Amino acid sequence: MDELKRAYDKMGLPENASKEEVEKRYTTLMRQSRARQRENPNGTDQADFEEVNRAYRYILDEDNRKANEAFNQQEYGKYKKMAGSAEKVDHFWRYYKFHVLGGIIAIILVIVGINSYLDHRAEQERLAKLPPVDLSIMYLGEYYMSDSTGKESTEADIEEALLKQFPEFKRFKVNFTYVPLDAKDQMDIASQQKAMVVLATERPDIYITDTAAFNWVGPQGAFMNLDSQTDLTKLLKQGDAYKQKTEDVPDEHTYGVKISGSSIIGNVPIQAKDNYIASVREGSKNTDKAIQFIEKFLTTKEQ
Incomplete structure (x- = not known):
């Protein structure tokens, strides 16, 4: 959490700042940095703003991580110890469900084809035995x-x-x-x-x-x-x-x-x-x- 506190300090914001406040502060710092660079192209503003950039991305990543944790807790918390497995299954099905369904349909078609062929052969054998x-x-x-x-x-x-x-x-x-x-x-x-x-x-x-x-x-x-x-x-x-x-x-x-x-x-x-x-x-x-x-x-x- 020290890293997150340093990120907020770098942007001049308290740790409880909202996402909208972070976005607004980042836009302000970016404009100020560009203005200083135009006045002093050889200054150190570019390097300073890179640190602001890293802090901004760190804060956003933390927000996304917390949102994902909250979502996963809501979706998979009911599975308790099996929550991790449930999440993996859900993600797999979300991204590969069409592949799975396609595979199932292909297997069904193969089975139907084999059965039709066997039925046809059986009928041909039956007819061959008739007068x-x-x-x-x-x-x-x-x-x-x-x-x-x-x-x-x-x-x-x-x-x-x-x-x-x-x-x-x-x-x-x-x-x-x-x-x-x-x-x-x-x-x-x-x-x-x-x-x-x-x-x-x-x-x-x-x-x-x-x-x-x-x-x-x-x-x-x-x-x-x-x-x-x-x-x-x-x-x-x-x-x-x-x-x-x-x-x-x-x-x-x-x-x-x-x-x-x-x-x-x-x-x-x-x-x-x-x-x-x-x-x-x-x-x-x-x-x-x-x-x-x-x-x-x-x-x-x-x-």
């Missing part, structure tokens, strides 16, 4: 994945239900694409846009559409002409054949078969507002199985 797909089917239209009681279903549920109706097949792959042709809101518009992408990228063996979806897709040439499938056409009754003209073929041909009314429909957890119309994709590698699939619906129609 080859006999038929891939796309439901396209204003259909709903639920059973007759209203219980929601999944594509896996639909595949399982089809396998029970077609024990001669070992595996189905179902793609369910809801698309309302009469868009009423943004959600419907988004569904239509998604359906366009799916139609451009997916190549199922069988399309099952409602009337609106059939009339939308049929003219685009995605469906196979079924008129040459004599075994199938023999099973068709009045109103079963859905005909269309396409962009490449101006004459009407059968591109869809109405399968509504089959007992199979009620055993598959899908509900429709309209008809079920089955079509075979043009260029399907499983044409024979696709025709067999449609024929079974026709032979199980209610009389």
Whole structure:
């Protein structure tokens, strides 16, 4: 404390002087020193003022130290013996919190990435153990994945239900694409846009559409002409054949078969507002199985 007393004495102030008084006194001494230097450039005023400068900085440092001590006592005094550790932790977090948060986020992303990779590998291994797909089917239209009681279903549920109706097949792959042709809101518009992408990228063996979806897709040439499938056409009754003209073929041909009314429909957890119309994709590698699939619906129609 003797050093602090000497600093105040050097500035001509009492030890209880306020910070404002110290600042005001320092400004006064600085002006006086400059005035004397202008009158006597070779004098000792510069050296004398350096001592005032040191005293001024010492007083300010002491004020800052006391303020920090008071702040730390207020902030960390409640931790008692652990106050020092609490202060260090607080300072570390204050200066490095963004680094810490960034590190935590990076670790989370790595963990999520690893888990996603492991899940993907597990799914690939599971799929590799399954038998080859006999038929891939796309439901396209204003259909709903639920059973007759209203219980929601999944594509896996639909595949399982089809396998029970077609024990001669070992595996189905179902793609369910809801698309309302009469868009009423943004959600419907988004569904239509998604359906366009799916139609451009997916190549199922069988399309099952409602009337609106059939009339939308049929003219685009995605469906196979079924008129040459004599075994199938023999099973068709009045109103079963859905005909269309396409962009490449101006004459009407059968591109869809109405399968509504089959007992199979009620055993598959899908509900429709309209008809079920089955079509075979043009260029399907499983044409024979696709025709067999449609024929079974026709032979199980209610009389």
